[in-house]
Amino acid sequence: MIVILGTKTHLRHAATFQGNCPHCQLNQVDFELQLYCDYTHLTFIPLFPVKRHGEIHCTHCNAYIEYADLPQSSKSKVDAIAHQKRIFPVWTFTGSAVILVVICLFLKNWYVKSHTDYPLEQLQKGDVVLYETENGYYSTFKILERKGTTFQVLVNEYVQDTYFDLEDLDIPSNYGKQKESLSLEDLNAMEENGRIEGIEKSNLNSF
Ligand SMILES: [Zn+2]
Incomplete structure (x- = not known):
């Protein structure tokens, strides 16, 4: 089996909110917000998450909008949605958990063995x-x-x-x-x- 270490991007959450588009200048357009999380993986097994990021695009003009370019009221909406999803999904830690369990078992065996010199x-x-x-x-x-x-x-x-x-x-x-x-x-x-x-x-x- 080929072991590949890499990073993948996972779409965690999609939401819409309304606001003024700094690109098409339209008021109260629907924005689509997509929240992603990147995680490292070993072949198919997720090891641990590395970062969160998101994309915002205007459903009217289809432009991708930088968070920094949004008016404050829209920023607050994005912040609120992102805050709810701030915790990385548990499954992104799968590989780390497996490695931790293996290390614990190894240590336990080592401990028991090193204390079993007395027949x-x-x-x-x-x-x-x-x-x-x-x-x-x-x-x-x-x-x-x-x-x-x-x-x-x-x-x-x-x-x-x-x-x-x-x-x-x-x-x-x-x-x-x-x-x-x-x-x-x-x-x-x-x-x-x-x-x-x-x-x-x-x-x-x-x-
Ligand atoms: Zn727009």
């Missing part, structure tokens, strides 16, 4: 997970036991407000008696939400 399914007893709490703090929990895809974890009683040196929180006296049960699904959900900051493998285990 959660390989977590074992003794491993410590560094994570972000639901309130935006950072803490750790330790895997006490694993049964299939369910983990009994011991929750750290301390939190800190940065993930820097989070592993320093991982000292035995910081862990109380609060145990929780987490499924692999829970952990994966945390990971997808970017809440897993790292895993400290127990010396007993290795990936």
Whole structure:
């Protein structure tokens, strides 16, 4: 397929109004106003709009009239019509929207991938997970036991407000008696939400 980048002109709106023609000097003639919008396109897909412009012509003498040559009363009529149509049509942004969606998907994939260096399914007893709490703090929990895809974890009683040196929180006296049960699904959900900051493998285990 040949990819062509170009600009197209689209007639957005046509209207008539009455006024005095500076060309044929007739009073109260019908003017035709045509409002256009130019947009760039990639082959057939509109990317984004570039500019608005318009044409005014006298239906009596057929002359094209410059906006600047119109009497003030006619200018006001043109302004009012153009003002109603000042927003570019949504479809002229189609290509940009598609490109934006693709970039977002790419970034999301990149983000998930870059945060999926921790094989959660390989977590074992003794491993410590560094994570972000639901309130935006950072803490750790330790895997006490694993049964299939369910983990009994011991929750750290301390939190800190940065993930820097989070592993320093991982000292035995910081862990109380609060145990929780987490499924692999829970952990994966945390990971997808970017809440897993790292895993400290127990010396007993290795990936
Ligand atoms: Zn005229």
